[in-house]
Amino acid sequence: MKSIPRLLKLLKGYWGKVALYISFNVLTVIFSLFSIAMVIPFLRILFGLDQFVHEMVPFEFSLSSIQHNLNYFISGLIQNYGETNTLIYTCFVIVVLFLFRNVFTYLSSYFIAPVRQGIVEDMRNKMYRRILDLPISHFSDERKGDIMSRMSADAQEIDVSVMSSIQVLFRDPIVIIVYLGSLFLMNFSLTLIILGMLPVIGFLLGKIGRSLKKKSKRGQERLGLLTSIIEETLHGLRIIKGFNSEEFAYEKASGVNRKYTSLMVKIFRRRNLASPLTEFISILVLVVILFYGAQIVMDAETAFTPEAFIAYIMIFSQIIPPAKSFSSAYYNMQKGMASLDRVEELIYADIKIKDPDNPKKLDSFTNKISYKNVSFKYADDYVLKNVSLDIPKGKTIAIVGPSGAGKSTMVDLLPRFFDVSAGIISIDDLCIRDMNMYDLRQLFGIVNQEPILFNDTFFNNIAFGMPDATVEEVEKAARIANAHEFIMDVPGGYQAGIGDRGGKLSGGQRQRISIARAVLKNPPILILDEATSSLDSENEKLVQDALDRLMKDRTSIVIAHRLSTIVKADKIVVLSEGEIVEQGRHDELLKVAGHYKKLYDLQMFA
Numbered sequence: 001m002k003s004i005p006r007l008l009k010l011l012k013g014y015w016g017k018v019a020l021y022i023s024f025n026v027l028t029v030i031f032s033l034f035s036i037a038m039v040i041p042f043l044r045i046l047f048g049l050d051q052f053v054h055e056m057v058p059f060e061f062s063l064s065s066i067q068h069n070l071n072y073f074i075s076g077l078i079q080n081y082g083e084t085n086t087l088i089y090t091c092f093v094i095v096v097l098f099l100f101r102n103v104f105t106y107l108s109s110y111f112i113a114p115v116r117q118g119i120v121e122d123m124r125n126k127m128y129r130r131i132l133d134l135p136i137s138h139f140s141d142e143r144k145g146d147i148m149s150r151m152s153a154d155a156q157e158i159d160v161s162v163m164s165s166i167q168v169l170f171r172d173p174i175v176i177i178v179y180l181g182s183l184f185l186m187n188f189s190l191t192l193i194i195l196g197m198l199p200v201i202g203f204l205l206g207k208i209g210r211s212l213k214k215k216s217k218r219g220q221e222r223l224g225l226l227t228s229i230i231e232e233t234l235h236g237l238r239i240i241k242g243f244n245s246e247e248f249a250y251e252k253a254s255g256v257n258r259k260y261t262s263l264m265v266k267i268f269r270r271r272n273l274a275s276p277l278t279e280f281i282s283i284l285v286l287v288v289i290l291f292y293g294a295q296i297v298m299d300a301e302t303a304f305t306p307e308a309f310i311a312y313i314m315i316f317s318q319i320i321p322p323a324k325s326f327s328s329a330y331y332n333m334q335k336g337m338a339s340l341d342r343v344e345e346l347i348y349a350d351i352k353i354k355d356p357d358n359p360k361k362l363d364s365f366t367n368k369i370s371y372k373n374v375s376f377k378y379a380d381d382y383v384l385k386n387v388s389l390d391i392p393k394g395k396t397i398a399i400v401g402p403s404g405a406g407k408s409t410m411v412d413l414l415p416r417f418f419d420v421s422a423g424i425i426s427i428d429d430l431c432i433r434d435m436n437m438y439d440l441r442q443l444f445g446i447v448n449q450e451p452i453l454f455n456d457t458f459f460n461n462i463a464f465g466m467p468d469a470t471v472e473e474v475e476k477a478a479r480i481a482n483a484h485e486f487i488m489d490v491p492g493g494y495q496a497g498i499g500d501r502g503g504k505l506s507g508g509q510r511q512r513i514s515i516a517r518a519v520l521k522n523p524p525i526l527i528l529d530e531a532t533s534s535l536d537s538e539n540e541k542l543v544q545d546a547l548d549r550l551m552k553d554r555t556s557i558v559i560a561h562r563l564s565t566i567v568k569a570d571k572i573v574v575l576s577e578g579e580i581v582e583q584g585r586h587d588e589l590l591k592v593a594g595h596y597k598k599l600y601d602l603q604m605f606a
Contacts, residue, residue: 004169006337006340007162007165007166007169010119010162011115011119011166014114014115014118014119017111017112017114017115018112018115020111021108021112021170021171022170022171024105024107024108025104025108025170025174025175026174027100027104028101028105028108029174029178029179030178031097031098031100031101031104032097032098032318033178033179033182033315034097035094035097035098035101036311036314036315056072074086077089108171112167115163116159116163116166119158119159119163120155120158120159123158124155126347127150127155127343127346127347130347130351131346134351135352135353135417135418135419136412136417136418137417137418138349138352143225144228144231145224145225145226145229145230145232146221146224146225146227146228148224148227148228148231149224149227149228150224150343150345150346152227153223153224153227153339154342154343155339155343157336157339158336158340160336161333161339162336162337163336164329165329165336168322168329169329172322172329175318175319175322176319176322179315179316179318179319180194180195183312183315186308186311186312187293189296190289190292190293190296193285193288193289194285194289194316219260219263219264219267222259222260222263223260224342226253226256226257226260229252229253230253233253286313286317289312289313290313293309293312293313294309297309352419353418353419353437355437356433356434356436359434359435359436359439360430360434360435361435361436361439362427362428362430362439362440362443364524365427365428365443365524365555366393366428367392367428368390368391368392368393368427368428369391369414369427369525369555370389370391370427370429371388371390371410371423372388372423372424372426373386373387373422373423373424374386374387374388374422374423374424375387375420375422376409376413376418376422382421382578383406383409383578384406384409384410384413384578384579385578385579386423387580388580389573391555391557392555394553394554395555395556395570395571396551396555396556396568396571397556397557397558397570397572397573398560398569398572398573399558399559399560399572399573399575400559400563400572400574400575400596400599401574401575401576401599402599405575405576405577406577406578407559407575408529408559410575411527411529411557411559414432414444414525414527414557415440415444415527416432416437416440416441419433427440442523443525444523444527445517445518445519445523445525445526445527445550446518446526447511447514447515447518447526447527447528447547447550448514448529448530449529449530451502451507451510451511451513451514452501452514453501453502453510453513453514455497455498455499455500456497456498457492457494457495457496457498458478458487458493458494458495458496458498458513459471459474459494459495461498461513461517462474462477462478462494462513462516462517463520465517465521466520466521473520474520475494477516477517478494478513478516480516480546480550481512481515481516481519481549482512482542482543483512483515483546486512498513508542508543511543512542512543512546515543515546515547515550516546518550519549519550523554524554524555525554525556525557526550526551526554526556527556528547528557528558529559530559544565562603563596563599563600563603566586567586569586570585571583571584571585572584572586574589574594574595574596574599576595581594582595582596
C-alpha cells in the first residue's frame with residue numbers, strides 16, 4: 001500500500017484525462033450491467049415463464065421491486081406487440097447496450113493512452129535532464145551501461161508494469177464494486193460468501209508477491225551490467241580482437257546473461273502464478289455459489305427465481321476477469337516498482353555542484369584568473385595541495401608535470417566540473433562559485449586530448465552549442481582550424497556525417513573539428529588539455545598551426561605533454577604530486593635545473 005501514493009504522484013498534470021478514463025469506465029460497467037440484466041426478461045419470454053403484471057409497485061433497491069416493475073413493462077409489450085416482437089425488441093436493446101458498453105471501453109482506453117506514454121516520456125526527460133545537470137564526478141562510480149539501462153529497459157518496464165497497474169487500479173475496483181453491489185441487491189446472503197473469500201485471496205497473493213520486488217530490482221541491475229558490458233565491447237572491439245580475447249569477452253557476457261536469465265525465469269514464474277491462483281479460487285467460489293444458490297432457488301418461499309439466479313451467475317462471472325487482472329496487476333506493480341526505484345535514484349540523485357541563490361554577473365573578463373590556496377580531493381587523498389597561481393588576461397600559461405601530478409584536475413576546477421575542497425578560484429576577483437554556471441562556462445573554449453565528437457554532420461559538430469551560427473561563420477572557423485579542405489573533400493561537405501564519435505575521420509581531423517568548434521565559440525579563455533599529444537608529426541604540425549591561430553590574443557591554459565609545444569608560453573607551471581614546485585619561462589626554468597629541466601632532458605634524450 002505504500003506504493004500507491006508514489007504511483008498517484010506520477011499522475012500529476014494528467015488528472016483531467018484520468019477523470020475522463022474513470023468516467024468512461026463507470027459508464028462501461030453500468031451498460032455492461034444493464035445488458036446482463038436484460039437476460040432475465042429474455043429468458044422469461046423465451047421459456048414462457050411470464051405471468052402478466054398489470055400494476056407497478058413503488059421503486060426500491062431490491063430484486064423483487066425491480067423484477068416486478070420489469071415484468072410490468074414486459075407484460076405491456078407482450079400484450080401490445082406479441083411475444084415474438086417483444087423478443088426482437090429485447091435482443092435489439094441488448095445489442096445497443098453492448099454497443100455503448102464497447103464504445104465507452106474504447107474511449108476509456110483512448111484517454112488513458114497519452115497518460116501512460118506521457119508519464120514514461122516525462123521520466124525519460126527527467127533522467128536525461130539529471131544526467132546533464134549532475135557533476136562529472138557522479139559518473140566516476142557509475143557504469144554507463146547501467147545508466148542506459150535505466151533510461152531504456154527500466155522506463156519500458158514502468159510502462160508495461162507500473163502504468164498498466166495504475167490503469168487496472170482505476171478500472172477494476174469500479175467493476176468489482178458495481179457488480180458486487182448488484183449481487184448484494186439480488187441476494188445478500190449468497191454474496192456474503194464471496195466477500196468471505198476475499199481476505200483469503202489477498203493473503204495468498206501478498207505472501208507470494210512480497211519477494212517479487214527485490215528479485216526484480218536485482219534483475220534490472222543485472223540487465224544494467226549486461227548493457228554496460230555490451231557498451232564496453234562495442235567501444236573496445238579493436239582491443240578485444242587485437243588481443244585474441246573474443247572467447248574471454250564472450251564468457252564474461254554470457255555468464256552475466258545466464259544469471260540474468262535464471263533470475264528472470266524465477267520472477268516470471270512467480271508473477272504468472274497470480275492469474276491461475278485467482279481463477280482457481282474464483283471457480284471454487286462459483287461452485288459454492290451454484291450449490292447454495294440452487295438451494296435458495298428451490299425454496300418455494302423465496303423471490304430468487306431461476307432466471308434471476310442465471311443472471312446472478314453471469315454477473316459473478318464478470319467479476320472473475322477483473323479479479324484476475326487486479327491480482328496480476330499487484331504482481332506487475334511489485335516488479336515495476338523495482339524499476340521505478342532505479343529510475344528515481346537517478347532522477348533524485350543529489351546535485352552537489354549548484355548555481356548560487358543570488359548569482360553575481362561578470363560582464364567581461366578584463367584582468368586575471370586566480371587560484372588562492374586551492375586544494376582538492378576525489379576521495380581521501382588530496383590531488384591538489386595548496387595551489388596558488390595568477391593567470392593574467394591575454395597570457396599563455398602552460399601546466400606540465402608527470403602523470404598523476406594533478407594537471408587536468410587543476411583546469412577542470414576552473415569551469416566547475418568539480419568544486420574545490422578548499423581555497424578559492426576567482427575571475428577578476430569574483431569567486432567562480434558566486435557565478436551562474438552558464439555564464440561561467442561561456443567564458444571557456446575547451447579542446448581535449450581525446451576529441452569529443454557526436455554522430456552528426458560536420459556542420460552540427462562545429463556549431464555545437466551555437467544554434468544560431470551561419471554557414472559562413474562555421475566555414476570561417478573551419479578554415480582557421482585547417483579543417484575546411486578535408487571537409488570539402490568529403491561528398492556532402494559540411495552536411496556529411498562523421499560517424500560514431502567521428503569514426504570516419506583520422507585523429508588529426510577529429511582534433512581540428514574540435515578546434516573549429518572552439519574557434520566558433522570565440523571564448524576569452526582557452527583550455528587545451530594535451531591537444532596534440534596523441535598525433536603524429538604531420539598532423540601535430542597542422543593542429544598546432546590551428547591552435548596558434550586560436551590562441552592569438554586569448555588567455556590560454558595549456559596542459560602539455562610535449563614540452564616542445566610550450567617553449568613560447570608566457571609562464572610554465574610545473575606540478576608534482578599536486579603542488580606547484582616551479583614556475584617561470586622556458587629558458588628561466590632550464591637555468592634552475594630542477595623538475596622542468598629533468599622532464600625536458602628526458603624528452604630531448606628520447
